[in-house]
Amino acid sequence: MIGFVIVSHSEPLAHAAVDLAMQMVHDEAPPVRVASGADGGFGTDAAAIADAVDALADSDGVVIITDLGSAVISSELALELRTSTVPVRISDGPFVEGITAGMVRAATGGSLDDVAHEAAAALAAKRPQGSPASPGAPTSDVLAPDGASTPDASIDAVLRNPMGLHSRPASLVVKAAGGFDADVAIADVTTGAGPASAASLIGLLTLGASEGDIVRITATGAEAAAAVDAIRRLVDDGFGELAAASA
Amino acid sequence: MTLGVLERWVRDSAARLDAEAERLTALDSAIGDADHGTNMHRGFTAIVAKLDAAQPQTLAEFFKAVGMTLVSKVGGASGSLYGTLFLDMGKNAPDGTSMSAAEWAHALSAGVAAVVARGHAQPGDKTMIDAFGPALEALDSALAAGATLAEAAAAAATAAERGSADTEPLVARKGRASYLGERSVGHIDPGSASTALLLRAFADALAGEAT
Numbered sequence: 084m085i086g087f088v089i090v091s092h093s094e095p096l097a098h099a100a101v102d103l104a105m106q107m108v109h110d111e112a113p114p115v116r117v118a119s120g121a122d123g124g125f126g127t128d129a130a131a132i133a134d135a136v137d138a139l140a141d142s143d144g145v146v147i148i149t150d151l152g153s154a155v156i157s158s159e160l161a162l163e164l165r166t167s168t169v170p171v172r173i174s175d176g177p178f179v180e181g182i183t184a185g186m187v188r189a190a191t192g193g194s195l196d197d198v199a200h201e202a203a204a205a206l207a208a209k210r211p212q213g214s215p216a217s218p219g220a221p222t223s224d225v226l227a228p229d230g231a232s233t234p235d236a237s238i239d240a241v242l243r244n245p246m247g248l249h250s251r252p253a254s255l256v257v258k259a260a261g262g263f264d265a266d267v268a269i270a271d272v273t274t275g276a277g278p279a280s281a282a283s284l285i286g287l288l289t290l291g292a293s294e295g296d297i298v299r300i301t302a303t304g305a306e307a308a309a310a311v312d313a314i315r316r317l318v319d320d321g322f323g324e325l326a327a328a329s330a
Numbered sequence: 331m332t333l334g335v336l337e338r339w340v341r342d343s344a345a346r347l348d349a350e351a352e353r354l355t356a357l358d359s360a361i362g363d364a365d366h367g368t369n370m371h372r373g374f375t376a377i378v379a380k381l382d383a384a385q386p387q388t389l390a391e392f393f394k395a396v397g398m399t400l401v402s403k404v405g406g407a408s409g410s411l412y413g414t415l416f417l418d419m420g421k422n423a424p425d426g427t428s429m430s431a432a433e434w435a436h437a438l439s440a441g442v443a444a445v446v447a448r449g450h451a452q453p454g455d456k457t458m459i460d461a462f463g464p465a466l467e468a469l470d471s472a473l474a475a476g477a478t479l480a481e482a483a484a485a486a487a488t489a490a491e492r493g494s495a496d497t498e499p500l501v502a503r504k505g506r507a508s509y510l511g512e513r514s515v516g517h518i519d520p521g522s523a524s525t526a527l528l529l530r531a532f533a534d535a536l537a538g539e540a541t
Contacts, residue, residue, distance in 0.1 A: 122403050125363070126369070127406060130398065153406045157410045160410045
């Protein structure tokens with residue numbers, strides 16, 4: 084699994100951000116090390132970051148997520164100071180969103196490229212629907228609407244839970260889709276948004292799908308039918324939020 | 331120049347940072363997070379403790395010990411940047427316990443080049459580079475004109491002090507101060523001020539040896 088080093092000027096900030104992200108992780112959690120503060124105060128410590136990376140030497144790769152500017156400088160220096168050879172990416176994604184999106188992707192078995200991309204693209208979830216991404220931002224999470232091939236399975240379902248496809252339901256979809264040998268995508272038929280890959284929490288959030296929207300779940304691959312069915316059941320069940328909403 | 335001079339330099343720097351911590355922090359409170367003096371003082375105090383505990387036997391050991399202590403103890407960009415300076419000076423220092431003026435100039439310019447590579451600062455961005463840049467030029471031209479290392483180091487310190495003073499009207503384009511934009515105008519960059527302090531301490535350590 085991919086591990087994370089969280090680099091923050093503030094240790095409480097780093098731990099709180101990790102705790103927040105863990106709300107979205109429903110599987111085995113990825114390994115996380117916090118490297119924060121310098122000698123007890125606010126700051127960053129390249130030697131501590133190097134130690135944190137080395138502590139994750141057994142993982143399949145490490146994504147470093149940073150807060151303010153000097154955290155990047157210290158992380159770059161740490162890559163020269165470390166003794167392990169585990170592949171490392173320093174993410175330029177936003178701190179809270181990047182940790183959340185990256186950890187969800189890692190928990191569902193994402194590769195280093197997948198997780199780094201997910202963390203870097205995490206700002207997209209904050210942008211108003213339809214507004215252009217910043218130049219150079221990855222857009223591949225929203226798949227071309229006219230795919231080269233027709234999906235092996237497709238079904239439409241209505242979002243029933245009041246909050247729609249927000250982060251918790253989206254993380255459940257990512258987890259469910261990751262359990263099948265299939266490429267799953269979801270589009271919002273009502274608004275025309277998407278399709279977005281169900282492997283990408285951020286991609287799903289950018290759909291902005293809300294209560295009452297019809298979503299189209301499509302899948303390609305050996306277990307396409309089972310994958311579509313599993314996600315349709317999540318949608319029909321209101322992602323477990325209906326009972327809570329009426330209680 | 332011997333290892334002993336270098337050691338005296340960093341010990342004297344620690345004492346000066348003790349005296350000047352408040353001034354540096356005041357500069358930093360105007361345009362930063364009000365901790366530069368405290369941070370630098372903490373870092374150099376830790377260096378003195380490290381030198382007291384185990385005396386470096388070679389130039390390489392000295393620069394590495396100083397660099398790693400700054401990385402771990404100073405925090406923030408200045409810790410990584412000053413740490414990078416000393417670590418890369420060590421990589422570009424000769425073997426043994428003494429270095430010539432030309433070897434010092436080479437090591438210092440290699441260290442500053444590493445700081446530039448790490449921090450991506452250009453001259454005029456209101457950073458320590460605005461003190462280091464003029465200092466390197468003054469050092470090189472003085473040595474080329476036949477000055478001793480002590481004379482050249484004094485010229486470099488003066489150039490660094492002028493470069494630091496000249497950051498006052500600049501708009502910060504790097505680090506935390508860059509968030510302030512135009513509001514950073516009218517304040518001296520604290521990083522350039524600590525650079526000037528360190529280079530003056532170096533010049534004085536050499537002058538002390540010459541007399």
